[in-house]
Amino acid sequence: MAGPIRPTFQSSSSSSNAFVFRLLFLLTLLPLTLAVFAFVLQWRGGFLSDPINRWSPETHQFPGMMETTAEEADAFGGSSAKAVVRSSDSGCSLLGPSHSASFPYYRDWKFDYGSDLNPKICITTSTSAGLEQTLPWIFYHKVLGVSTFFLFVEGKAASPSVSKVLETIQGVKVIYRTRELEVQQANSRVWNETWLASFFYKPCNHELFVKQSLNMEMAIVMAREEGMDWILHLDTDELIHPAGAPEYSLRRLLSDVPEDVNMVVFPNYESSVERDDIKEPFSQVSMFKKNYDHLPREVYFGSYREATRGNPNYFLTYGNGKSAARVQDDLRPNGAHRWHNYRRTPNEVKFEEAAVLHYTYTKFSDLTSRRDRCGCKPTKEDVKRCFMLEFDRAAFIIASTATDEEMLRWYREHVVWTDKNLILKLQKKGILTRIYSPMLIIQALREAGVFSSVISEAAATRNIPIDDFSSSVNATTTNPSSPDIPTGLVHSRKIGQEKKAAESHAAGGRRLFDKSSHPPAVPPLSPPGIDDIIEIVST
Numbered sequence: 001m002a003g004p005i006r007p008t009f010q011s012s013s014s015s016s017n018a019f020v021f022r023l024l025f026l027l028t029l030l031p032l033t034l035a036v037f038a039f040v041l042q043w044r045g046g047f048l049s050d051p052i053n054r055w056s057p058e059t060h061q062f063p064g065m066m067e068t069t070a071e072e073a074d075a076f077g078g079s080s081a082k083a084v085v086r087s088s089d090s091g092c093s094l095l096g097p098s099h100s101a102s103f104p105y106y107r108d109w110k111f112d113y114g115s116d117l118n119p120k121i122c123i124t125t126s127t128s129a130g131l132e133q134t135l136p137w138i139f140y141h142k143v144l145g146v147s148t149f150f151l152f153v154e155g156k157a158a159s160p161s162v163s164k165v166l167e168t169i170q171g172v173k174v175i176y177r178t179r180e181l182e183v184q185q186a187n188s189r190v191w192n193e194t195w196l197a198s199f200f201y202k203p204c205n206h207e208l209f210v211k212q213s214l215n216m217e218m219a220i221v222m223a224r225e226e227g228m229d230w231i232l233h234l235d236t237d238e239l240i241h242p243a244g245a246p247e248y249s250l251r252r253l254l255s256d257v258p259e260d261v262n263m264v265v266f267p268n269y270e271s272s273v274e275r276d277d278i279k280e281p282f283s284q285v286s287m288f289k290k291n292y293d294h295l296p297r298e299v300y301f302g303s304y305r306e307a308t309r310g311n312p313n314y315f316l317t318y319g320n321g322k323s324a325a326r327v328q329d330d331l332r333p334n335g336a337h338r339w340h341n342y343r344r345t346p347n348e349v350k351f352e353e354a355a356v357l358h359y360t361y362t363k364f365s366d367l368t369s370r371r372d373r374c375g376c377k378p379t380k381e382d383v384k385r386c387f388m389l390e391f392d393r394a395a396f397i398i399a400s401t402a403t404d405e406e407m408l409r410w411y412r413e414h415v416v417w418t419d420k421n422l423i424l425k426l427q428k429k430g431i432l433t434r435i436y437s438p439m440l441i442i443q444a445l446r447e448a449g450v451f452s453s454v455i456s457e458a459a460a461t462r463n464i465p466i467d468d469f470s471s472s473v474n475a476t477t478t479n480p481s482s483p484d485i486p487t488g489l490v491h492s493r494k495i496g497q498e499k500k501a502a503e504s505h506a507a508g509g510r511r512l513f514d515k516s517s518h519p520p521a522v523p524p525l526s527p528p529g530i531d532d533i534i535e536i537v538s539t
Helices: 009-043 070-075 131-144 160-167 179-186 205-225 250-255 297-302 304-308 366-372 380-386 390-401 404-414 420-428 437-447 450-462 466-474 494-500 503-513 530-538
Strands: 084-087 099-102 121-127 148-153 172-176 230-233 238-241 263-266 268-271 287-289 322-326 331-333 339-341 348-350 355-358 432-434
Touching: 121 205, 121 250, 131 148, 131 160, 131 238, 131 250, 131 437, 131 450, 148 160, 148 205, 160 172, 160 450, 172 205, 179 205, 205 230, 205 331, 205 380, 238 437, 297 304, 304 420, 322 339, 366 390, 366 404, 380 390, 390 404, 420 432, 437 450
Parallel strands: 121 148, 121 230, 148 172, 263 348, 268 355
Antiparallel strands: 084 099, 230 322, 238 355, 263 322, 268 287, 287 432, 331 339
């Protein structure tokens, strides 16, 4: 006889309890394991970068300093496109702190690159600035991928304590304003045409504008000889901000430009200083006013009066940006802000994110230094001959007629941003913006000892006492009235004097070229004003 059937619910219940126990154990163990793993990573220095802290000043890391694999580097045009900040092998350094930096396009700061960079980019400038401005300007753009610089120097920039340092930098070509250069430019094609003629034989800003155009014309020839693909004209108080480009790379930005486009425009952002004691603008200024082209119209015009703060225009100085052009046949300058072509109208595009950062009137001393470069009378009538923009005219009159105390008060009212509530309001609207990348890059370059090592090398190779160079680096103001100018240099107005002797020949040449309608040179232009609202809306 079969025995009684025993119930099985007890064994089923035990199995279920064991499964629940194991599940709860795993759910408890998993977060604890992850927490321990995260603690170990942080304790050992971290194998993963924190995206929140990656761009903070304490990390000394910024766009363009992310690690790149060998495969990515090869695809990117360079076998050592590796970007990290690391400790130096040496515990101390005579020329700077103990850590150094390495960026894309670099060979551990040896600067012997160039042939493997595509596209090849050059910058031309006309400057009288000292090393405290030109060294950060040059090496910042080297970090962005610029390989060649054509520096037309005069004044302080042409002094031995500055120019001898510049000559030692890889990829930098220094061109002095010698008598030979003046004569060569006096017979250039530009002087036989009409597109720049309205700026001839006028003082101050007009004279500088003509000089820049003549130098740009020569830079085009040199760029072709060097095999350059793109050429830009920048002043040494301007930095390219390649926003939107991978690795914060100007090279990547230009390589993505369609082949049928032969000129690109960088709208300019203008510095907005918050103190009156700025000494190093590239390292101390982070707030900028955005360009009209990068703002919605209703935001721009709706906040125009607040953003202008009683000044003549939305920007203190120009608002029509700077441009880069492909180095092609028949390329010519079209003033300091644009390029053109003798045979065809360039196909031009404007960047929607990238910009030129213009550090204008960032130092109180800029008022007097600009005044000392111009010999015009401080009257409303005479300054119109000398300056193209309203704020420059007003600043010149103040600097020429007011006391130091009155100048400082005027500078604080018209240039310095002290109203925190207004700053916050305009930041929320997108008119004011913070840009830290240039500051971080230049800070890393300085802390790596790049600038001081260049000076030390120049002192060693040129047999000049290093104290002569140090005075240039430590200087915070420029005295253009007493520059150490090499012999043989002549004033740029000699161009006009040389040319007037052959004026009849020039007039004939201009009549000849009048048959081809070249547009006039593009001068520095102010952004749209309130009076432009009706015209813009109607279009």
